[in-house]
Amino acid sequence: MKNNHVTIKHLARELGISSSTVSRALKDHPNVSPETKKAVTDLAEKLNYLPNSIALSLRRSKSNTIGVIIPEIVHFFFSTVISGIEDIAYNAGYSVIVAQSNESYEREVMDTRALANHRVDGILISMSRETTDYEHFESIHRRGMPMVFFDRVCDTINCSKVIVDDFDGAFQVTRHLIQQGYKRIAYLAGPENLIISKQRMDGYCMALEQYNRAFDESLIVRGRAADSEETAKELTAKLLNSPNPPDAMFAINDRAALGAMKAAKEKGLKIPQDFAIAGFSNWEFTSMTDPAITTVDQPGFKMGQEAAKLLIREIEAEEDETIIPETRILKTDLIVRGSSLVNGHL
Amino acid sequence: MKNNHVTIKHLARELGISSSTVSRALKDHPNVSPETKKAVTDLAEKLNYLPNSIALSLRRSKSNTIGVIIPEIVHFFFSTVISGIEDIAYNAGYSVIVAQSNESYEREVMDTRALANHRVDGILISMSRETTDYEHFESIHRRGMPMVFFDRVCDTINCSKVIVDDFDGAFQVTRHLIQQGYKRIAYLAGPENLIISKQRMDGYCMALEQYNRAFDESLIVRGRAADSEETAKELTAKLLNSPNPPDAMFAINDRAALGAMKAAKEKGLKIPQDFAIAGFSNWEFTSMTDPAITTVDQPGFKMGQEAAKLLIREIEAEEDETIIPETRILKTDLIVRGSSLVNGHL
DNA sequence: CTGAAAGCGCTAACAA
DNA sequence: TTGTTAGCGCTTTCAG
Numbered sequence: 001m002k003n004n005h006v007t008i009k010h011l012a013r014e015l016g017i018s019s020s021t022v023s024r025a026l027k028d029h030p031n032v033s034p035e036t037k038k039a040v041t042d043l044a045e046k047l048n049y050l051p052n053s054i055a056l057s058l059r060r061s062k063s064n065t066i067g068v069i070i071p072e073i074v075h076f077f078f079s080t081v082i083s084g085i086e087d088i089a090y091n092a093g094y095s096v097i098v099a100q101s102n103e104s105y106e107r108e109v110m111d112t113r114a115l116a117n118h119r120v121d122g123i124l125i126s127m128s129r130e131t132t133d134y135e136h137f138e139s140i141h142r143r144g145m146p147m148v149f150f151d152r153v154c155d156t157i158n159c160s161k162v163i164v165d166d167f168d169g170a171f172q173v174t175r176h177l178i179q180q181g182y183k184r185i186a187y188l189a190g191p192e193n194l195i196i197s198k199q200r201m202d203g204y205c206m207a208l209e210q211y212n213r214a215f216d217e218s219l220i221v222r223g224r225a226a227d228s229e230e231t232a233k234e235l236t237a238k239l240l241n242s243p244n245p246p247d248a249m250f251a252i253n254d255r256a257a258l259g260a261m262k263a264a265k266e267k268g269l270k271i272p273q274d275f276a277i278a279g280f281s282n283w284e285f286t287s288m289t290d291p292a293i294t295t296v297d298q299p300g301f302k303m304g305q306e307a308a309k310l311l312i313r314e315i316e317a318e319e320d321e322t323i324i325p326e327t328r329i330l331k332t333d334l335i336v337r338g339s340s341l342v343n344g345h346l
Numbered sequence: 347m348k349n350n351h352v353t354i355k356h357l358a359r360e361l362g363i364s365s366s367t368v369s370r371a372l373k374d375h376p377n378v379s380p381e382t383k384k385a386v387t388d389l390a391e392k393l394n395y396l397p398n399s400i401a402l403s404l405r406r407s408k409s410n411t412i413g414v415i416i417p418e419i420v421h422f423f424f425s426t427v428i429s430g431i432e433d434i435a436y437n438a439g440y441s442v443i444v445a446q447s448n449e450s451y452e453r454e455v456m457d458t459r460a461l462a463n464h465r466v467d468g469i470l471i472s473m474s475r476e477t478t479d480y481e482h483f484e485s486i487h488r489r490g491m492p493m494v495f496f497d498r499v500c501d502t503i504n505c506s507k508v509i510v511d512d513f514d515g516a517f518q519v520t521r522h523l524i525q526q527g528y529k530r531i532a533y534l535a536g537p538e539n540l541i542i543s544k545q546r547m548d549g550y551c552m553a554l555e556q557y558n559r560a561f562d563e564s565l566i567v568r569g570r571a572a573d574s575e576e577t578a579k580e581l582t583a584k585l586l587n588s589p590n591p592p593d594a595m596f597a598i599n600d601r602a603a604l605g606a607m608k609a610a611k612e613k614g615l616k617i618p619q620d621f622a623i624a625g626f627s628n629w630e631f632t633s634m635t636d637p638a639i640t641t642v643d644q645p646g647f648k649m650g651q652e653a654a655k656l657l658i659r660e661i662e663a664e665e666d667e668t669i670i671p672e673t674r675i676l677k678t679d680l681i682v683r684g685s686s687l688v689n690g691h692l
Numbered sequence: 693c694t695g696a697a698a699g700c701g702c703t704a705a706c707a708a
Numbered sequence: 709t710t711g712t713t714a715g716c717g718c719t720t721t722c723a724g
Contacts, residue, residue, distance in 0.1 A: 363711085367711075379709060404717070405715085
């Protein structure tokens with residue numbers, strides 16, 4: 001490719017003036033005569049001058065670029081987050097470099113390094129599933145690189161974070177089912193070591209408590225319930241065939257809900273009349289042909305926006321200003337299918 | 347933020363040598379003594395030196411960055427494309443800047459300009475729906491900016507393109523239905539002015555012809571059939587209530603297929619026994635609970651890969667080398683639900 | 693109002 | 709084997 005970039009120098013030479021004057025004219029500096037200004041802008045227009053942001057970045061040691069590291073792009077939640085990030089970044093004059101770790105620690109380390117080399121002004125991160133060592137983040141954080149974690153956050157780094165209120169989401173879902181008149185709400189639990197699992201379970205319990213429902217251990221399926229649609233289906237079927245079956249189900253994720261739905265259908269139960277399903281979900285449900293499922297949507301777009309805002313705030317803070325890291329907890333949106341939005345925060 | 351970047355100068359000063367020596371040592375230049383080399387790399391390691399790609403970009407007038415402009419990120423097809431782009435880019439040492447036009451012409455123009463300013467080495471584009479004027483692309487293309495269009499391509503610009511073989515996809519779908527034994531295959535057509543609509547219709551006709559089926563105009567629904575799920579449903583219902591109803595349906599997109607499915611279900615038809623549906627789709631179907639629908643998937647990942655490869659090839663071509671623009675037509679993947687992949691090209 | 697000069701971080705020719 | 713110098717494109721003192 002022939003490198004045909006028009007530079008300030010070209011304009012200067014053409015007009016027989018110095019490049020500093022051109023520079024000033026271009027940015028409408030007061031101390032430059034109207035004639036020169038006009039001549040410069042006209043020529044710039046004519047030759048289609050495009051300022052070189054690379055040079056600017058070097059000069060200012062600021063690239064007006066932010067980096068994003070996510071586990072995968074092809075995922076409704078994450079692509080929604082990127083979209084939110086892009087929204088805020090664009091309006092604040094930043095470009096967005098996207099790197100996907102593919103859930104690989106090694107790749108994440110490389111991505112981090114690459115973004116640091118690129119001198120992005122800050123980094124937004126959702127960690128890979130593999131990541132347990134945080135040195136690659138810590139080393140650049142020590143150097144003062146602004147960073148904000150979202151969704152999959154790193155506890156050991158003292159920076160801003162954006163997460164979802166799993167407790168409240170679970171509470172909302174359960175309350176919704178109770179308010180709809182369901183009596184026996186089963187729960188397909190997630191892995192017990194995950195914080196989100198615990199929080200969701202707590203939200204479920206809290207709703208039961210608040211509505212004076214007894215907690216019934218026989219309605220709780222612990223273990224690998226939500227690992228796959230298959231297991232969820234089997235476990236639900238077992239529950240449905242028990243002597244005192246549930247009339248509703250809290251599903252911890254898409255797989256759990258899909259499995260539960262299939263089990264119910266096979267048993268000939270009408271959804272949601274005989275058996276209601278509600279729970280956490282990502283993309284899958286929004287396109288489901290069966291509108292009978294109420295879901296808590298992760299507010300991905302908002303999460304991206306919030307994370308980007310926090311990051312940019314930190315990037316643009318004055319030298320001496322100290323930004324206190326802040327963890328923002330976003331409410332989920334309860335979406336009732338087959339009717340309008342019940343409790344949307346968007 | 348305090349700007350704590352270690353530079354070559356720092357290393358040089360610390361070691362009492364010149365920065366050029368440091369530079370050479372860092373890149374393992376032959377003409378530098380082993381001792382110096384070791385001293386330099388050790389110190390670089392210790393101080394966690396990270397090369398400044400911005401400075402490098404300026405020096406080399408090459409940013410090792412490619413820009414992507416897409417209508418929206420939150421879309422299975424497009425996010426898949428990005429993923430494919432990222433895959434190739436990463437392995438070739440390029441970063442990816444993503445800009446979404448949000449289907450807005452104005453925004454697309456701004457994005458193009460921003461990427462040009464950023465001195466990306468090339469741009470990958472899928473045009474916004476609004477775009478009918480191409481000057482923003484042409485002006486940078488004239489300057490020699492490598493660019494490749496994908497999916498929503500621009501005909502007036504002489505550069506490489508990657509598109510999907512709609513004709514073949516439609517042919518495959520129709521043939522599949524015929525081979526499954528369906529006799530009367532209805533067709534909900536797309537807008538007649540779109541090239542893809544025509545090509546898909548041609549593929550449909552070709553399959554009929556090849557299997558000696560008569561083309562029956564009464565099975566074709568022209569017009570706004572695929573505009574919304576609602577209209578698709580109504581139109582399908584009408585067909586199903588006609589004296590000589592179809593036993594299968596070619597759906598031009600997700601909406602058409604969903605509408606058709608609902609109409610069939612309301613009429614109590616079993617899918618796919620009484621009424622089969624097959625057609626083009628994006629994400630929606632892959633998560634459908636009803637496995638009875640055969641779809642042609644747009645090969646998004648591959649499209650991203652191919653587009654990125656074409657772009658990088660052009661970027662890295664020698665000065666004097668002339669790259670002949672090339673339009674790559676990708677085959678679609680016929681995916682039969684409820685069974686394994688029948689004709690996958692991945 | 694305008695110009696000359698320095699420097700952001702890095703590399704590569706040229707000198708030593 | 710190492711150092712000096714110049715320059716990528718731009719802005720910004722400092723001098724005129």
